[in-house]
Amino acid sequence: MTHLTPDKKILIVGLGLIGGCYADALSAAGFEVGAIDRRQSAIDHALGRGIIRHGATGVLPEYAGSFDIVVFALYPHVFESWVMDYGRLLRPGTLVTDVTGVKGSLVPRIQDLLGGEVEFVPAHPMAGRELSGVENSDRRIFDGANFIITPTGRNSAAGVAAVRELAEVLGFRKISVLSPEEHDEMIGFLSQLTHCIAVALMACRESAHFIDYTGDSFRDLTRIARINEDMWTELFLENKPALLKQMDLFMAKFSELRDELAASDAEAIKEMMRLSTRRRASFDKD
Amino acid sequence: MTHLTPDKKILIVGLGLIGGCYADALSAAGFEVGAIDRRQSAIDHALGRGIIRHGATGVLPEYAGSFDIVVFALYPHVFESWVMDYGRLLRPGTLVTDVTGVKGSLVPRIQDLLGGEVEFVPAHPMAGRELSGVENSDRRIFDGANFIITPTGRNSAAGVAAVRELAEVLGFRKISVLSPEEHDEMIGFLSQLTHCIAVALMACRESAHFIDYTGDSFRDLTRIARINEDMWTELFLENKPALLKQMDLFMAKFSELRDELAASDAEAIKEMMRLSTRRRASFDKD
Numbered sequence: 365m366t367h368l369t370p371d372k373k374i375l376i377v378g379l380g381l382i383g384g385c386y387a388d389a390l391s392a393a394g395f396e397v398g399a400i401d402r403r404q405s406a407i408d409h410a411l412g413r414g415i416i417r418h419g420a421t422g423v424l425p426e427y428a429g430s431f432d433i434v435v436f437a438l439y440p441h442v443f444e445s446w447v448m449d450y451g452r453l454l455r456p457g458t459l460v461t462d463v464t465g466v467k468g469s470l471v472p473r474i475q476d477l478l479g480g481e482v483e484f485v486p487a488h489p490m491a492g493r494e495l496s497g498v499e500n501s502d503r504r505i506f507d508g509a510n511f512i513i514t515p516t517g518r519n520s521a522a523g524v525a526a527v528r529e530l531a532e533v534l535g536f537r538k539i540s541v542l543s544p545e546e547h548d549e550m551i552g553f554l555s556q557l558t559h560c561i562a563v564a565l566m567a568c569r570e571s572a573h574f575i576d577y578t579g580d581s582f583r584d585l586t587r588i589a590r591i592n593e594d595m596w597t598e599l600f601l602e603n604k605p606a607l608l609k610q611m612d613l614f615m616a617k618f619s620e621l622r623d624e625l626a627a628s629d630a631e632a633i634k635e636m637m638r639l640s641t642r643r644r645a646s647f648d649k650d
Numbered sequence: 651m652t653h654l655t656p657d658k659k660i661l662i663v664g665l666g667l668i669g670g671c672y673a674d675a676l677s678a679a680g681f682e683v684g685a686i687d688r689r690q691s692a693i694d695h696a697l698g699r700g701i702i703r704h705g706a707t708g709v710l711p712e713y714a715g716s717f718d719i720v721v722f723a724l725y726p727h728v729f730e731s732w733v734m735d736y737g738r739l740l741r742p743g744t745l746v747t748d749v750t751g752v753k754g755s756l757v758p759r760i761q762d763l764l765g766g767e768v769e770f771v772p773a774h775p776m777a778g779r780e781l782s783g784v785e786n787s788d789r790r791i792f793d794g795a796n797f798i799i800t801p802t803g804r805n806s807a808a809g810v811a812a813v814r815e816l817a818e819v820l821g822f823r824k825i826s827v828l829s830p831e832e833h834d835e836m837i838g839f840l841s842q843l844t845h846c847i848a849v850a851l852m853a854c855r856e857s858a859h860f861i862d863y864t865g866d867s868f869r870d871l872t873r874i875a876r877i878n879e880d881m882w883t884e885l886f887l888e889n890k891p892a893l894l895k896q897m898d899l900f901m902a903k904f905s906e907l908r909d910e911l912a913a914s915d916a917e918a919i920k921e922m923m924r925l926s927t928r929r930r931a932s933f934d935k936d
Contacts, residue, residue, distance in 0.1 A: 490865040538862045550863050558867045564904040566926035576824050577836050579776040581844040584870040590930040593923035611908045618850040622897045637879035640852035644876040
């Protein structure tokens with residue numbers, strides 16, 4: 365498997381926010397980057413900013429087959445149907461990776477579809493914005509962020525090492541390796557559950573005058589309530605069993621606090637607060 | 651009732667984080683600021699930084715009675731017992747205000763204790779930090795923040811106007827007037843509920859490796875899980891009926907989302923996300 369030498373040609377499939385950030389970072393690092401996106405406006409924007417060297421709105425065999433590394437930055441179902449329709453066009457030896465936020469159910473399906481001629485090393489860059497589209501992409505959102513690689517038994521050590529190198533070039537700080545199932549549980553808790561909380565909180569009450577009364581806490585907590593509903597609904601449904609488990613865990617703990625308050629059990633409330641303080645403090649050491 | 655002319659002498663009772671910020675901002679604005687705090691180290695720190703001109707660790711009649719404006723920055727039960735023990739020492743005509751995060755149950759008790767010779771105009775500055783103590787105080791946390799005044803039928807228009815002037819001097823952006831009951835409901839939702847959520851979320855799972863996998867969302871959501879357990883437990887218990895109502899409202903909405911996911915009802919999930927996006931977007935206009 366390939367090392368990330370400067371001569372490698374990299375294709376981004378899907379020039380949304382994250383695909384655009386990959387293009388931005390990889391072009392800045394000196395790689396030849398191409399892109400496929402259905403929207404001509406996305407290709408034009410990326411060409412105009414110089415974050416891709418060439419691009420196409422359709423999938424031509426000679427173009428799709430001319431890259432060493434291919435990064436899929438698509439919604440899960442679009443990713444799967446692209447691989448179904450065009451996966452055979454990638455040339456043997458291509459390193460394939462992705463940015464998809466769910467892994468357990470999707471990864472084996474993609475690896476089955478791609479077969480043994482190309483290697484798919486799944487990955488999840490833990491970065492985003494409340495805005496979508498290549499027009500809002502900016503490689504700086506990767507600086508210092510976390511990156512998770514989720515290989516299966518069908519991946520090679522060399523393939524994983526190459527994606528780790530890619531993450532380093534992109535600017536990520538901490539690069540971890542988890543199984544797809546560990547990833548889905550962890551991300552169900554850390555990312556999907558937090559989005560569920562923010563959405564439910566924001567949906568609770570009419571909010572016209574909140575702006576005049578909020579402190580920072582409500583603002584921070586609901587930042588992610590401004591959400592791409594198509595993408596996140598698909599991610600939630602793809603990760604349904606793991607996410608339901610995390611939602612139930614949170615509801616049980618929240619109910620516990622509610623019942624302690626109802627019982628005026630000050631010591632139990634303080635005990636939960638001391639635990640949360642201790643755990644949260646370990647973040648701030650960073 | 652007083653206008654906030656530069657000759658006014660202001661006493662801060664309780665040099666914690668918020669009391670310290672008041673002292674910092676009011677001294678910077680040129681007022682003569684004094685303080686009473688049980689801790690000599692708090693008085694010494696504030697004198698050393700020049701954010702008070704004089705201070706005392708005990709309550710001497712001639713000192714307590716020498717101010718035009720008195721700001722209480724104490725825990726609710728300490729505030730109440732201070733007023734019970736020493737309220738009669740304040741000279742007639744003194745304007746009294748506070749920073750307490752609960753109002754409905756506390757305000758009438760304080761107004762009863764103080765009687766008719768001094769006017770208590772209750773207020774709640776919506777600003778804070780995850781650190782406590784005068785040592786961490788910094789007047790800049792008030793810049794652009796919200797401020798809520800919660801007068802009762804026993805307050806004068808002039809008293810409310812004077813506290814509004816005080817808030818302006820402190821640097822607050824938006825100064826609102828609510829009844830104590832409206833305040834408690836609003837703050838139960840916007841501030842206390844968000845702290846409950848953050849604490850419960852952080853208490854859910856052992857967190858040693860979270861730091862390697864988190865995106866910004868979990869970090870933002872749990873910032874306030876690092877919490878002063880004595881103060882917040884007291885605030886929660888003081889506001890128990892209003893907070894329980896908000897907690898139940900949130901749990902019902904969160905359960906709704908959970909059940910939509912369990913039923914794979916994509917359209918219902920998207921509908922809640924569209925609502926949350928619309929509401930949250932109105933914040934960002936600001």
